Amino acid sequence: MSELKNLNIAERVELIQQTLDQLYPTTPIPLAHFDAYSLLVAVLLSAQCTDERVNQVTPSLWQLADNPFDMAKVPVETIQAVIRPCGLSPQKSKAISVLSQRLVSEFNGMVPADMEALESLPGVGHKTASVVMSQAFGVPAFPVDTHIHRLAQRWGLTRGKNVVQTEKDLKRLFPRERWNKLHLQIIYYGREHCTARGCNGLICGLCRACFPARKYPKKVHKP
Structure with a gap:
């Protein structure tokens, strides 16, 4: 039986993008607004x-x-x-x-x-x-809220202890043209699948797929 191996960061980035595109092909803004x-x-x-x-x-x-x-x-x-x-x-x-x-x-x-x-x-x-x-203006940005900060750590995309560092790391890893859609996709996933209490880095589909060899819960630094 072959030993389980965790994905490297490039593999994780690719898998995350593919999975989120499948789950959330469209990303309506959760906050109702008109301008x-x-x-x-x-x-x-x-x-x-x-x-x-x-x-x-x-x-x-x-x-x-x-x-x-x-x-x-x-x-x-x-x-x-x-x-x-x-x-x-x-x-x-x-x-x-x-x-x-x-x-x-x-x-x-x-x-x-x-x-x-x-x-x-x-x-x-x-x-x-x-x-x-x-x-509102379509300018590439990567707003980091608590969901994104939590998931970025669970997925091994950042070691940042604050949202400033997490934002820098995510902008470095993902293409600029994907930022606006991706930040909403991660929020949706964090609310529905990789919740604060419902997953500890060992439970949701992406956590398991990115780190199949992970044996212990992932400690997350709160922003």
């Missing part, structure tokens, strides 16, 4: 909140205002009352109000297709800006 502004606000709201909850809340928010010109005029307290189910409502409501005001005053009410400009807005970190750049 760059609504996507920006939805991603901001999704911090420490599920996409499902955000999608339940945003229709009521858009009834208040669905563009930065109108949102800039809505009292912060009114925004907070609507988005409270998403958590962190004091910070998020103020961020939505101020970023809307700044979009009006500095960008003619348009969401800038520029990473540095996006990251300068309140409540908009690197991950949020990356999502908007990739999904």
Whole structure:
């Protein structure tokens, strides 16, 4: 009986791409939105909140205002009352109000297709800006959330202890033209197959296929 051998990193990268393409040939954005502004606000709201909850809340928010010109005029307290189910409502409501005001005053009410400009807005970190750049403007980016950070470690694609290093490693391993689709594919797989508690690096199909000789659970560094 031949000894099981783990795949090398090039083999793992190829297998991961092939498997995810088969499972997720299309990658709809989980957050409901209708333009760059609504996507920006939805991603901001999704911090420490599920996409499902955000999608339940945003229709009521858009009834208040669905563009930065109108949102800039809505009292912060009114925004907070609507988005409270998403958590962190004091910070998020103020961020939505101020970023809307700044979009009006500095960008003619348009969401800038520029990473540095996006990251300068309140409540908009690197991950949020990356999502908007990739999904609203089609610019290659690789936003790393907790799902991607977890799976990248389980699949031996990074040794990074933080999302910054994980993002650098993934960008180095995968073709630039695949980044936008791949980051969504990995999120879907992490939610459905390689969950935080449902897999420990030994259970899901890709973990087993990439590391058939792995005998012990894979320790994951949280971001």
